[in-house]
Amino acid sequence: MSDWTAFGRVDEDGTVYVKTAEGERVVGSWQAGAPEEGLAHFARRFDDLVTEVDLTEARLNSGAADAGHSLTTIRRIRASLAEAHVVGDIDALAARLDKLAAVAEEKAGEAKAAREAARGEALARKTALVEEAEKLAAESTGWKTAGDRLKEILDEWKTIRGVDKKTDGELWKRFAAARDAFTRRRGAHFASLDQQRKQAQAIKEELVAEAEKLQESTDWGATAGQLKDLMTQWKAAPRASKEAEQKLWERFRAAQDAFFTRRSEVFSARDNEQRVNLERKQTLLAEAEGLDIDGDPKGAQAKLREIQAQWHEAGRVPREAAAGLERRLRAVDEKVREVMDSAWRRTTKEDSPLLAQMRSQVAEAEERLARAQAAGDARRIKEAEQALASKRQFLQLAEQAS
Numbered sequence: 001m002s003d004w005t006a007f008g009r010v011d012e013d014g015t016v017y018v019k020t021a022e023g024e025r026v027v028g029s030w031q032a033g034a035p036e037e038g039l040a041h042f043a044r045r046f047d048d049l050v051t052e053v054d055l056t057e058a059r060l061n062s063g064a065a066d067a068g069h070s071l072t073t074i075r076r077i078r079a080s081l082a083e084a085h086v087v088g089d090i091d092a093l094a095a096r097l098d099k100l101a102a103v104a105e106e107k108a109g110e111a112k113a114a115r116e117a118a119r120g121e122a123l124a125r126k127t128a129l130v131e132e133a134e135k136l137a138a139e140s141t142g143w144k145t146a147g148d149r150l151k152e153i154l155d156e157w158k159t160i161r162g163v164d165k166k167t168d169g170e171l172w173k174r175f176a177a178a179r180d181a182f183t184r185r186r187g188a189h190f191a192s193l194d195q196q197r198k199q200a201q202a203i204k205e206e207l208v209a210e211a212e213k214l215q216e217s218t219d220w221g222a223t224a225g226q227l228k229d230l231m232t233q234w235k236a237a238p239r240a241s242k243e244a245e246q247k248l249w250e251r252f253r254a255a256q257d258a259f260f261t262r263r264s265e266v267f268s269a270r271d272n273e274q275r276v277n278l279e280r281k282q283t284l285l286a287e288a289e290g291l292d293i294d295g296d297p298k299g300a301q302a303k304l305r306e307i308q309a310q311w312h313e314a315g316r317v318p319r320e321a322a323a324g325l326e327r328r329l330r331a332v333d334e335k336v337r338e339v340m341d342s343a344w345r346r347t348t349k350e351d352s353p354l355l356a357q358m359r360s361q362v363a364e365a366e367e368r369l370a371r372a373q374a375a376g377d378a379r380r381i382k383e384a385e386q387a388l389a390s391k392r393q394f395l396q397l398a399e400q401a402s
Contacts, residue, residue, distance in 0.1 A: 008087030010035035027085045046088030067107035122162040137182035201240035211255035278317040297339040
């Protein structure tokens with residue numbers, strides 16, 4: 001921390017003052033110990049304010065925070081400085097907050113403009129989707145294609161955000177009306193078919209086409225579910241003519257067999273590969289668990305990193321073995337971390353950068369006192385003696401705490 005006496009003082013009756021460009025003002029009272037401890041107490045409060053400002057500024061600059069929320073925080077802290085019970089460079093912090101407020105105001109304006117632009121884009125996209133749906137409902141006779149497209153429009157609709165509630169509701173009514181109109185028109189078309197068998201044949205031809213499109217798929221889980229759904233639809237549909245029914249069934253069954261045969265071959269190959277990966281990871285795990293962590297923690301840490309890199313390259317293993325392997329490797333990693341952390345905590349006082357800095361400040365204060373004594377300046381001698389005593393006391397407290 002900086003020299004707190006530059007920004008505050010404690011008088012004889014324990015009243016604590018902070019120094020600002022406008023003069024001194026009372027920030028509290030200290031009766032619990034030495035004046036220096038009182039200054040340190042109120043200086044820590046000031047450091048808490050600085051920390052909050054640092055965090056607000058970092059989040060604002062990184063874009064992680066809403067600029068409007070950041071501006072509110074900045075203004076709150078700035079307004080509190082006039083009566084804040086702290087000791088520190090309040091004037092500098094106020095100037096910093098004023099500059100930061102200007103930055104936050106600019107970013108908030110930019111964010112507002114971006115939101116308005118996004119709302120305009122979202123409105124244009126939803127309007128275009130509604131117009132497309134209305135055209136499909138009025139003109140399309142490609143029942144399946146148009147129906148699929150309406151589903152895609154609905155899915156896309158759900159991803160669009162930012163339109164105001166009233167306008168969104170009006171657009172939704174138009175879309176829902178178009179979809180309903182399409183559904184009624186399609187139903188009327190199929191209702192007008194003269195023969196049930198022709199209708200059944202058309203339905204089953206569509207099911208066959210869907211199955212044949214899926215037979216080359218490699219999305220095994222989703223496609224298997226889709227094919228099962230198609231089978232359910234097939235069983236629920238009326239029968240077509242005997243000749244058409246048999247031919248369609250042969251095609252439908254062939255598409256299913258082709259997909260499930262390929263899936264079985266792929267799963268078998270994958271299982272073989274995962275068994276090889278399992279053996280590789282078991283070897284790596286044995287190597288990791290055999291590391292001499294206590295005797296050579298740094299070496300163990302370096303070797304573990306190499307093992308972890310090879311571990312990720314080894315690939316997937318059977319699901320039933322994965323969790324146990326990962327848990328055992330994490331146990332080795334945690335042990336390495338514990339040993340390394342324990343070694344770090346054993347650092348001596350002589351290695352502490354904070355204590356080294358404070359000893360340097362004491363040495364500088366001693367030199368200032370010596371120069372004042374050589375010059376014979378009583379005022380400078382008194383000020384230098386007070387400063388030296390204060391820094392020695394802070395150093396002593398820090399050494400005792402370490």
